[in-house]
Amino acid sequence: MSEREQALTVRRTTPASRAGLAGAIVVLAVLVTLPVWGDPASMRRLVEFITLLVLAQMWNLLAGYAGLVSIGQQAYVGVGAYALIALADDVGIDPFLAVPLAGVIAAMIALPIAAVVFRFQGGYFAVGTWAVAEVLRLLVANTGALGRGTGRTLKAVFPLARESRELVTYFLALALGVAALIGVYAFLRSRFGLGLMAVRDSEAASETLGVDVFRTKLTVYLVTAFGTGASGSLIYLNLLRVSPDAAFSINWTAASIFIVVIGGLGSLEGPLIGAVVFFVLRELLADYGSWYMILLGGLAVGVMLAYPQGLWGLIAERWDIRVFPVQRRVWRA
Amino acid sequence: MSLLAVRGLDAFYGDFQALFGISLDIAARETVAVIGSNGSGKSTFLNAVAGVLPVTRSAIVLDGIAVGGQPAHEMVARGIVLVPEGRRIFPSLTVEENLLVGAYRAGSGRWNLGRVYELFPRLAARRRQPGVNLSGGEQQMLAIGRGLMANPRLLLIDEISLGLAPVVIKQLYEVLATVTAEGVTTIVVEQDVSQVLRIAHRVVCFRHGRLSLAGRPDELSRARIAAAYFGV
């Protein structure tokens, strides 16, 4: 009887992930053609959805993968928004080009901020990031050139026809959404991402394996600042009117947190599901004002207590699916 | 009736089974030595009896009452006190405060600060110093004293000789002999077989999570102990 050794291979894609990829391409095709068959209101809604989803993905990258729980990401939303205004109105750069540039500015500001907040750990890190966001809000609210408390309006887009502006904004949002998804996915699949997940699981152990914990966390912090800043500028490209209380509002982070917690922390699919739930709930409960927030808060608390893996976590466990597989798995060939 | 009756005790660390059906009786005022090589399950045994590890109710019977599965802090109220491996002195507390904390759930009894200081004069001399400033041997004394402050009905001592010089270990066992002579029922887990046999009424040996030997020290020859210890 011949002995044959079972060959084992290491693979990343699974049938589910291939199906997921196909599905994603279909969805993308639909979205790209939306301007043809859809109405402007839907386009604006989708821009809102995508920008919120990107915010949540960034928060997820920070907290779920790097273990940095920030409740101050709204600082970069605000920076992105005001950078947009400053670049487009004051410096004269094309407002659509200003979106990625705003992200860069946010990342640059994130560096000194990191020097401050990285002195904290855990819960105090969270409050520290919030304190910084408040400082930025107050600084902006006291700066004449930025419009103080009343804020400013984006004027650079006025020459454009409304339809063209909304169209370009829409495609910019699509591009941002796809870029964020692909970017985070590629990031996590890389060696860097592997180091990141090692840090999340055990800082001490990963250090002994040669992972530079500090640099890893710093890089993630800067990258997410960029993403958050770009998304923030896009949000206000859509809204056109910026004020410090709105742009630096903790509600941006609250929404991100709810989306990620309910959808599932630490996975790529989770925030997607969470964002859908968030939006559906918002539409359903639009007339009920603060009850919407109470429900959302209660849901987040409840999910954390009972189902910490979130909706996607439940699904993935039950059916062992990964649509965006990041782990390597051992298969029999 | 024995003070402690262990019946069919199994213990797990997650999926890993560390103890297999241990059965043992401890009479009041007895001192039992538990020996065995690393990983044999002796510390696990103490942890299981002390309530640090979850076990089935009937596995641990104290004075005729099944108490298995009670958490550690409840076991202290019942009189089972563990002096843990590694001393584990509280860094934020002084020597005296460490002792006082030992009496947190104290039943009534003979042991109080005064008696502990009589037993360990070196502790009295350093009562206001942070507990962790003491030498290894003194910390072990503090840990034992802390256990005594709870006025235990059953005192469990886990590996006091770790990291200590032979002369210090000898001193500790001399003090322990005094304690056990007063009638405190004690189970001592120990690597240093020769020292512990001096104070024990009975010795049991663990190997791979099972009892491999039980008997009185004077009945057992060195050869038999070695065989039980190493499985030769």
Place this chain on the structure above:
Amino acid sequence: MGWIDTVVQGVLLGGLYALFATGLSLIFGVMRIVNLAHGDFSILAAFLAILLMDALALNPLLSLVLVVPVMALLGYGLQWHVLNQLLGRGLLPPVLVTFGLSIIIQNVLLETFSADSRRLNPGAIDTASLALGRGLAVGWFSLITLGVAVLVLVGLQLYISRTRGGRAFRAIADDRTTAALMGIDHRRLYATAMALSLGIVAIAGVFLGVRTTFTFSSGPDRLLFAFEAVIIGGLGSLWGTLLGGAILGVAQTVGAKLSPGWGVLTGHLVFLAVLLMRPQGLFAQPRRVDS
């Protein structure tokens, strides 16, 4: 002189901040949890006081007799039923859950009491002031606030350092698994610590409500100020917390005198400066090295 008056006001304000900070620092010291709803609980207490004042025609200071035990009980229940369930799951869950609670509390208060600014009127003591000579006068109420803050701090300090319960707190803060071997149930003690924390922050909330107007959304700023006072003063030192509060208070009053919109911001900047130059805080206790 205007400046001396400003500094004195700042120090008195610091007393209030110290009250806010004490509860936060206590539970962080014992449990390593930061309660993001800390400030919101103080506002909840203030609104509770309003209810009691309306229903029973009570002076706000008297209402404390009821408000404090209610909040303490709430804290015990919160820890026992919610936060204790998250033990051993890392730093993320308590942050997220308390954040969720913060949102819930604010919105429940909004729904129940609307967005109106409220204030607790303590009667005559509100405007009574003590003349200190040289044209300087301090409000009686501010003095009482500082006095209460000192009392609470002294009481807590004595409790922690001299009593059986305080020793147990320190033991579980060091090593809760070994503390269990002494018969200490950390879950109960955690709940007691949270009860203490909310009881103290309830006092702070009521005093705040007397001193100034507040709304449903006033909570988060209180958390920030509490946090800043703790960090400036240094972790692990209750007296540091009092001094940290005073420094923050003075920074805010001085900043406000320089330019009306700059009060709070100056406080933030001083906080950042301390953080950058002396991150362990100005009066931190050196942490003992573990054995």
